[in-house]
Amino acid sequence: MRSVILVLAPVMLSASLTAQGVFSNKTQTVVEKVIQDYPNHFLNIKGELIGQAPQTARYRSTLELPGAASSTITLISTTGGEGSGWTCTVLQTASFDEARTRFTEIYGQLSNSIVSAAGQRTFILSGQYEAPIADKKDNEVMFSLLPGVGEMKRLHVGLSLRSEGSDWIVAITVNDGYSHMLAVN
Numbered sequence: 204m205r206s207v208i209l210v211l212a213p214v215m216l217s218a219s220l221t222a223q224g225v226f227s228n229k230t231q232t233v234v235e236k237v238i239q240d241y242p243n244h245f246l247n248i249k250g251e252l253i254g255q256a257p258q259t260a261r262y263r264s265t266l267e268l269p270g271a272a273s274s275t276i277t278l279i280s281t282t283g284g285e286g287s288g289w290t291c292t293v294l295q296t297a298s299f300d301e302a303r304t305r306f307t308e309i310y311g312q313l314s315n316s317i318v319s320a321a322g323q324r325t326f327i328l329s330g331q332y333e334a335p336i337a338d339k340k341d342n343e344v345m346f347s348l349l350p351g352v353g354e355m356k357r358l359h360v361g362l363s364l365r366s367e368g369s370d371w372i373v374a375i376t377v378n379d380g381y382s383h384m385l386a387v388n
Contacts, residue, residue, distance in 0.1 A: 228312045228316075229268060229269060230268060230309055230312040230313060230375075231312055231313060231316040231318070233266060233267070233268050233291075234313060234316075234318070234328075234360065234375065234377065235316075235318040235319065235320070236248070236266055237266060237289045237377045238318055238320045238326075238348075238358065238360070238377060239319070239320045241287075241320070241355075241358055241377060241379070242320075244278065244285075244287040245264070245276045245287055245289055248264050248265050248266040248276065248289070249262045249264070249265070249276050250262055250263035250264060250265045250276075251263050253275070258279055258280055258281050259277065259278070259279050259280075260277070260278045261275050261276070261277050261278075262275065262276045262277075262278070263275060263276075264276050264289055264291070266289075267291050268291055268293055268375075270293075271291050271292060271293050271294075272292040272293070272294065272295050273291070273292045274289065274290065274291040274292070275289070275290050276288070276289050276290075277290070277378075286378065286379050286380075287378065287379060288376060288377065288378030288379065289376065289377045289378065290374055290375070290376045290378075291374060291375045291376075292372060292373075292374050293305060293309065293373045293374060293375060294371075294372070294373040295370050295371070295372050295373075296370060296371055297369055297370055297371070298371070299335075299337045299371050301371075302335075302364050302371035302372070302373050303334075303335045303364065305373050306335055306342070306362065306364040306373050307332075307334075307335075309362055309373065309375065310330070310332050310344055310362055313328050313330070313346060313360070313362065313375075314328065314329070314330060314332065314346075315327060315328065315329060316328050318348070320348075320355065324355075326348040326349060326350070326355065327348070327349045328346045328347075328348060328349075328360060329346060329347050329348075329349050330344045330345055330346035330347065330360075330362070331344065332344060335364045340365060340366040341363065341364075341365045341366070342363065342364040342365070343361055343362065343363040343364075343365075344361065344362045344363075345359060345360070345361050346359075346360040346361070346362070348360070357379045357380055358377065358378075358379060358380075359376070359377070359378050359379070359380045360375070360376070360377050361374075361375070361376040361377075361378075362374075362375055363376070
């Protein structure tokens, strides 16, 4: 009887992990890796320098979602403090419907997902969905890390759908909330 229980335990565990497949996707995996590098100001995923201005430096990110238009890291240093952020432009399109669909898909992939960070501490990404509207030129969901403790309280994870000229841009940001400049690359 004991060997039957030992054989069934891995099967039950495997079925349980498969049922939680919603938490295991490429978007969530990439965002989790970015969050894990947040305490290092994204040093481990920082690529080549692509732009510099007084107090600001932009780098290519070595980590991005498959098919993304671009991923960048922005570092800001002022007399008032320092800030860092990662931005991934997931989609740029002239079609609002296409952008809205992608925005909704990404929200579904991130909402209530479980991420490990800061010494393997576990957090849940929680954010309130609001259906994007074309008349609203900037649609955004801000995710919180629950429970918000330590330096991770400062972390902001955002999903946005915004109008820029004739295009609609879907982007994911991970930053310390130091400046709105981090979210707008």
